Amino acid sequence: MGVKMQRIAVVTSGGDAPGMNACIRAVYRAGVYAGVEIYGIRRGYTGMIDGDIYKIQRHDVGNIIHQGGTILGTSRSDEFRTPEGRQKAADQLFEKGIDGLILIGGDGSFKGGNYLSEETGIPIIAIPGTIDNDIAGTDFSIGFDTAVNIALESIDRIRDTAISHGRLFFVEVMGHTSSFIALEAGIAGGAAYLVLHDGHQEVEELCLHLESLFTKGKHHAIVVVAEGDHPGCSFGISKQVSARIKMESRVCVLGHTQRGGSPTSRDRVLAAKLGVSAVNALLNGQGGVMVGEIKREVVFQPFSDVIGKQQTTDPRMAVLSRILTGF
Ligand code: F6P
Numbered sequence: 034m035g036v037k038m039q040r041i042a043v044v045t046s047g048g049d050a051p052g053m054n055a056c057i058r059a060v061y062r063a064g065v066y067a068g069v070e071i072y073g074i075r076r077g078y079t080g081m082i083d084g085d086i087y088k089i090q091r092h093d094v095g096n097i098i099h100q101g102g103t104i105l106g107t108s109r110s111d112e113f114r115t116p117e118g119r120q121k122a123a124d125q126l127f128e129k130g131i132d133g134l135i136l137i138g139g140d141g142s143f144k145g146g147n148y149l150s151e152e153t154g155i156p157i158i159a160i161p162g163t164i165d166n167d168i169a170g171t172d173f174s175i176g177f178d179t180a181v182n183i184a185l186e187s188i189d190r191i192r193d194t195a196i197s198h199g200r201l202f203f204v205e206v207m208g209h210t211s212s213f214i215a216l217e218a219g220i221a222g223g224a225a226y227l228v229l230h231d232g233h234q235e236v237e238e239l240c241l242h243l244e245s246l247f248t249k250g251k252h253h254a255i256v257v258v259a260e261g262d263h264p265g266c267s268f269g270i271s272k273q274v275s276a277r278i279k280m281e282s283r284v285c286v287l288g289h290t291q292r293g294g295s296p297t298s299r300d301r302v303l304a305a306k307l308g309v310s311a312v313n314a315l316l317n318g319q320g321g322v323m324v325g326e327i328k329r330e331v332v333f334q335p336f337s338d339v340i341g342k343q344q345t346t347d348p349r350m351a352v353l354s355r356i357l358t359g360f
Contacts, residue, residue, distance in 0.1 A: 038132040038316055043089075044074035044081060045103040046110075046142035049292055050162045050176025052300035053103040056137055058094040059308025065091075067316055072131060076106040077138075078113035078145060084125035098301060101179075101293045107138075113145050116152065123153040131155070133315040135308075137175070139163035140340060143323065147336045156320025158311040159336070162304075164292055167211035170332070170339035171325025175307065178299040180207065180291040181217045187287050188222030188255060195253040201243065201275070201282040205258045205267035207291050211343065214291065215259035216350050220357060225254035227354050228270060229346070230261035236270060240277045246359060247280070264288070306331055 043060045045053050057073070064071035073093070075085040097104055112118035126134065136146045137160045150157045161174035168174050184206045195202050204224075208214040212229040219227040225246060226239050243254055256274075258267040264286070271282045296304070303326060310324045310331045322333040 038069060040070045040072055040129070040131050041133045041135060041312060041315055042072040042074050042086060042126065042129070042131045043105070043135045043137065044077060045105045045107045045162065046077040046136060046138035046145070047107060048139065048163060049101070049103050049107050050164050050174070051101040051179035051292070051294055051296035052175040052304040053137055053162050054097040054100050055296060055301040056160060056162065056175055056304035056308040057089075057103065057105060058098055059305045060135055060312055061089050061094045063309040063312035067312060069312070069316065072129065073105050077108035077142075078110035078118075078122060079108040080106065081122040081125060082110065082112055082118055084128070086125060086129050086131070099295045101295060103137075109141070110145075116148075119145070119149050119152060123149060123155065126153075126155060133157070133320070135160065135311045135315070137162040139165065139174070140168055140343070143168075143336065143340050147321070147340055150321050150336075156315055158314050158319065159323040160307045160311055161323060161325055164214065165208045165211045166213040167209070167343045168323075168325075168339060169342040169344045170323050170327075170334040171344075172327050173299075173303060175300055175304050176292070176296070177213065178303075179294065179296045180214055181221070182297055183291050183294055184214055184218035184287055185221050187285070187290070188218060188224070188257065191285055192222070192255060195255055199252040201253065201280050202255045203258055203267040203271045203282060203284045204255060205260055205265070205284065205286040207264075207288065208259055210261055212259040212346050215257050216346050216354060219257035220350070220354050222255065222257065224257040224354075224358065225251070226256045226358050227351075228256065228258040228267075229351060230259040236273050236277075239270075240274055242358070242360065243274065243280075244278055247278075
């Protein structure tokens with residue numbers, strides 16, 4: 034039997050996501066339960082390279098379960114993309130006596146973590162934390178449910194103005210190249226049309242659809258746009274559509290409002306499950322895996338099965354949205 038792990042570090046990396054704090058808390062509590070020290074790494078991989086690592090105390094994780102963001106801070110580090118940068122980070126971890134690492138973040142962060150693990154042998158358990166929900170090997174990533182609900186609340190609010198003024202609105206949501214937020218918030222928010230990054234909708238089709246709706250008596254409409262590769266793309270789309278159908282329109286880019294705020298219960302519970310499972314996995318000798326949840330079961334998948342394998346939306350959801358938008 035191997036020597037028991039003594040010190041586990043936790044780091045948040047890449048874009049923050051609501052529920053990361055609940056996850057850090059879960060990692061700490063699971064560590065205390067198992068008699069292991071938990072260390073926090075500040076500012077993502079940047080802080081790891083700088084050795085900004087401290088022992089988490091009980092009071093550090095008090096009253097954070099409901100807070101958005103991450104108490105550890107986060108970053109997107111260029112230096113960590115180099116072997117030299119990762120070596121510096123590894124040296125810091127070894128110096129602090131860290132035996133295992135829990136990494137909360139998205140695909141880009143997992144790539145870096147995978148290299149670190151391969152180059153140094155340090156066992157790493159990754160936890161999916163991104164509002165984009167684009168990570169393979171889990172039904173949902175931490176932060177997605179909250180982001181959808183924030184987007185939905187915004188759509189509901191915009192609807193009041195759309196109805197009052199009889200206006201056409203374009204509401205752009207985050208998600209990078211994944212359309213999960215657009216699909217869920219669009220369907221739940223009763224959008225008249227969804228412009229999905231991975232769909233085939235064209236401006237031409239959108240115009241015809243809106244004209245047909247307005248001919249049938251509709252006097253306002255909300256179009257939800259997935260930002261895709263070009264945040265702000267909805268300004269161009271709105272301009273084209275307004276010119277073509279001769280109707281004024283307004284654009285609202287929800288942007289980072291979707292990343293902040295108090296996590297939903299679903300995100301907190303997911304964070305709790307994955308955080309505790311990650312600690313247990315390290316203590317059971319696992320490494321080089323991501324912990325996720327599929328059909329309500331906690332599952333572990335090797336990095337090679339999840340990294341770079343973007344989860345895509347269910348095409349049946351796009352069909353559903355078209356039915357509901359009144360085609
Ligand atoms: O990956 C999360 C995400 O919020 C994407 O949805 C968005 O495109 C991107 O991050 C924005 O990144 P930044 O915070 O660096 O502007």
